[in-house]
Amino acid sequence: MPISFDLNPGSVSGQKEMHEIAVTHMRPWSRKYDVHEHEMPWEFVNPMWARATGKGVKLDGSPGDGMVTVCVQTEELCWGDAGLYLRSPSPLLGGSAVAAAGTPEQREKFLSPFRTGKPKWGAMAITESQAGSDAANIQTTAVLDEKTNEWVLNGTKIFCTAGDAALTHEGGFVVIWATLDKSAGRGGIKSFVVTAGTPGIKVVGCEKKLGIRASDTATLVLENCRVPYNHLLGKAEVKKADDSKGDKGFKGAMATFDASRPIVAAMAVGVGRAALDFVKEELTRQGVKIRYDSPPTQQTAIERDVIDMEAELQAARLLTWRAAKMIDRGQRNNLEASMAKAKAGLAVTKITQKAVELLGPPGYSQKLLVEKWMRDAKINDIYEGTQQINQLIVARRILDYSSSVLR
Amino acid sequence: MIDFQPTDEQQLVIDTVRNFAANEIRPKARECDESKKLPEKVIEQAHELGLVANALPESAGGGGERSAVTGVLVAEELAVGDLGIALAILSPALCAFPIAEFGTGEQKEGLSRFVGTRFVPGSLAWVEPRFDSDPFRPKTTARRDGGDYVLDGAKCFVPWIDGADPVLVVAAENGTPQAFLVPRNAAGLTAEPERNMGVLALPTAELKLNGVRVPAAAKLGGDNGADLRRVLNQGRVALAAMAVGVARAAFEVARDYAKERQVFGAPVATKQAIAFKLADMAIEIDAARLLAWEAAWKLDRGEDATREALLAKRQSQRIALDVADGAVQVFGGHGYIRDYLPEMHLRNARGFASFEALALV
Numbered sequence: 160m161p162i163s164f165d166l167n168p169g170s171v172s173g174q175k176e177m178h179e180i181a182v183t184h185m186r187p188w189s190r191k192y193d194v195h196e197h198e199m200p201w202e203f204v205n206p207m208w209a210r211a212t213g214k215g216v217k218l219d220g221s222p223g224d225g226m227v228t229v230c231v232q233t234e235e236l237c238w239g240d241a242g243l244y245l246r247s248p249s250p251l252l253g254g255s256a257v258a259a260a261g262t263p264e265q266r267e268k269f270l271s272p273f274r275t276g277k278p279k280w281g282a283m284a285i286t287e288s289q290a291g292s293d294a295a296n297i298q299t300t301a302v303l304d305e306k307t308n309e310w311v312l313n314g315t316k317i318f319c320t321a322g323d324a325a326l327t328h329e330g331g332f333v334v335i336w337a338t339l340d341k342s343a344g345r346g347g348i349k350s351f352v353v354t355a356g357t358p359g360i361k362v363v364g365c366e367k368k369l370g371i372r373a374s375d376t377a378t379l380v381l382e383n384c385r386v387p388y389n390h391l392l393g394k395a396e397v398k399k400a401d402d403s404k405g406d407k408g409f410k411g412a413m414a415t416f417d418a419s420r421p422i423v424a425a426m427a428v429g430v431g432r433a434a435l436d437f438v439k440e441e442l443t444r445q446g447v448k449i450r451y452d453s454p455p456t457q458q459t460a461i462e463r464d465v466i467d468m469e470a471e472l473q474a475a476r477l478l479t480w481r482a483a484k485m486i487d488r489g490q491r492n493n494l495e496a497s498m499a500k501a502k503a504g505l506a507v508t509k510i511t512q513k514a515v516e517l518l519g520p521p522g523y524s525q526k527l528l529v530e531k532w533m534r535d536a537k538i539n540d541i542y543e544g545t546q547q548i549n550q551l552i553v554a555r556r557i558l559d560y561s562s563s564v565l566r
Numbered sequence: 567m568i569d570f571q572p573t574d575e576q577q578l579v580i581d582t583v584r585n586f587a588a589n590e591i592r593p594k595a596r597e598c599d600e601s602k603k604l605p606e607k608v609i610e611q612a613h614e615l616g617l618v619a620n621a622l623p624e625s626a627g628g629g630g631e632r633s634a635v636t637g638v639l640v641a642e643e644l645a646v647g648d649l650g651i652a653l654a655i656l657s658p659a660l661c662a663f664p665i666a667e668f669g670t671g672e673q674k675e676g677l678s679r680f681v682g683t684r685f686v687p688g689s690l691a692w693v694e695p696r697f698d699s700d701p702f703r704p705k706t707t708a709r710r711d712g713g714d715y716v717l718d719g720a721k722c723f724v725p726w727i728d729g730a731d732p733v734l735v736v737a738a739e740n741g742t743p744q745a746f747l748v749p750r751n752a753a754g755l756t757a758e759p760e761r762n763m764g765v766l767a768l769p770t771a772e773l774k775l776n777g778v779r780v781p782a783a784a785k786l787g788g789d790n791g792a793d794l795r796r797v798l799n800q801g802r803v804a805l806a807a808m809a810v811g812v813a814r815a816a817f818e819v820a821r822d823y824a825k826e827r828q829v830f831g832a833p834v835a836t837k838q839a840i841a842f843k844l845a846d847m848a849i850e851i852d853a854a855r856l857l858a859w860e861a862a863w864k865l866d867r868g869e870d871a872t873r874e875a876l877l878a879k880r881q882s883q884r885i886a887l888d889v890a891d892g893a894v895q896v897f898g899g900h901g902y903i904r905d906y907l908p909e910m911h912l913r914n915a916r917g918f919a920s921f922e923a924l925a926l927v
Contacts, residue, residue, distance in 0.1 A: 474853035
């Protein structure tokens, strides 16, 4: 295939479908669930679930362009509303973890419930109060009870997106990162699936946030939470970390990010585009035209700002699609995924801030959604690896440094 | 279907040009910048690669494989070697591409000179020496007078390599930009050699056109004229790719230096302040490259790429400047010294905001 920027028909139809959902089932409820933080947005959830379970419209994603299509659709939904998107009744990041590190049996077991019954959610819990970016510092423990062949989990997880929804609706699950052996460092860290209704895990609260308020961000406490042996994703073997080789398990878990970062980048692009589209529409209403063929000396400050915003947004989008396309090609995209995430997170943070500025006083008002988009956008520069963590990953790759050399 | 991988053929071209840039161009970059002279042997060697000739029509003896996407791949790689030398190598296209695309039968006869065994440079005069230079609306005018056109105005950044004759001059005819083939020795045409901040290896001139008279047949495309907007967009995409190339050159030397340079007992690249700067450079370079590719792809589809070309050029000229400035900073004091390349990259990168149509894809 030569270099091409033509989305395939599957991506285009998926894009249209998601745009329709965004307009019909998301935008009308954007402000409501920004104000009513943590409430379940059934007006959005029900039609999404109906669609996901085949009662609604079916997806026509043609094979071979899977992740690009996912990114295109994600952008569209987050153009609708990023907070509501994160309440999509779906396996979300938990699903990415199971898909990336699980066996075919595990995929069937944990993901197939998402095709039937009532709405359900998946989630992934990595972060702890002392271990966010420093994921190797996880304190939650997993111990094998050899008598019952069960894993016993203990610890506290914070910032778990959709954790509340996942654990309070039957069929949902949370992927918990825990260590089998703290002395092994990152080599001891494994991920475990805890399904809704499992004794010993509870949601003790949800965070009040700057943005994406429709999304529940849960604190989970695990107290002797027992899960069957086969809920471990990947191998139980612990390799002592010498940082460069002995951490394949951890690397496997981190590989989830290679798949999820392009999606988060696409989410960012969606929020950024919402703001940019609105600014351009408003300028058109006000009779301000963006002249792409005038010299810098004649462009207004607004024209320049808008052109720069467009360039930054498209730059972020193309990096995102490239990282996604590599997944579809079966290529390792660790570097490119972090590039996309770093670029998109920061670009839309700036784009949405500029959008509020360009709209003057109304931009700051809650009568419009632009101020909300600015608040929503910022999370993309933080979660799924902060800007700085992604810079660190990119830096290690381009410099060919291990994590022990470039810390 | 969406894809970001060059074809096998294009990859071969990339590899060839990359090696040529590294082995032949880069070693001459500093010397040519200092002497303000082109490396003639290198230019001839590059000509043998057929980078421009491959894109010219078969009827003119070319390869018939014009592609803006291939063009940006080549332009970036050459510019990694050196911007001034790269512009010289690609200069035949300045004249040949517009003629191939829009020229009359008679004008196209002149194309064969670009596919011979010897390098023949080209020249295109577009930018004007004033602060509000507007490539879509040149102040230089072409007025029809009987069987002639009369050209008046001024041009700058005109590649002025010996042998580039005639020069293609852009002038507004009734407000619409058109191009005219003007012999170098035309009466009323004066060329003053320029001294600019960067791109010193490439000879350029400021032209004054004072009642320059050319026959009507000298107008590109004859009575039909030519779509100069498209040519300008081809220029913007080419320059975007070359800005990416300059940025990459600056990034690569900064990266390598940072891994060598010891501070506090370790390479300075092991410090996050430097490592993150390099990471940002790498990200922006890749992003700008994709914008250039997208604009090129749009050109190849024959669509209006005005917006995409503008976005690509603006983004890449900005990041080229940022990256080159960052490279100087990574080198510290040495970055300011002409023994090292970053100061040259910085001077060259600054040019893109002012340049238009100095190369075409």
